[in-house]
Amino acid sequence: MNFEVVNHDLCVGHIQVLGVSSSSVLLVGDTNSIQLNSLFDTPPESLIIGPFVPLGL
């Protein structure tokens, strides 16, 4: 597949960001490829109601 890209003027006045977190990228520039994977787990046992026990038990 042939992919033709023409970059014209790119001019941004102001960028305001509150947070960049958990393996994120704020990129001002060019790149060939970006690959992002994210897993966020709150399993059924994520809410444990009972006496406090160490994790993983």
Place this chain on the structure above:
Amino acid sequence: MLTRISKVDSIHVISCLFASAIQIGDSDSINGLTRAIALQRQREIFYGQEGDFSLFKIFTYQFPPSPIDEPLTVHRTSTNPVIKVGSIDVTAISSTSFLHIGSTEKVQMESRVLHIRQLETINEEDLVAEVE
């Protein structure tokens, strides 16, 4: 790859923490991995031996292979070789994140977060007393 020049007049960052970086200038590749166990307990208790990632499946799960194997020919032409940004204002960069001014070839990032909340057992007698 023919890349453009990035021109940023001013950067304002309040905090950059937990293996994060502010990169000014081109790079070849960016590779980041975050692993976190976010544990909230109702009371301030921490058993010193906790936090073994290998005990939780989320940290060993293999992502399916990436589907980027398409034969692709990209032709880029830039009429203006400069990306201009007036100002960047970031409050926080955290957990293996990047603020990157400049071009790069390849970005690969991964994040695995396990979120657990532990609440203390409610004593039923106390609950009854509270209702009354």
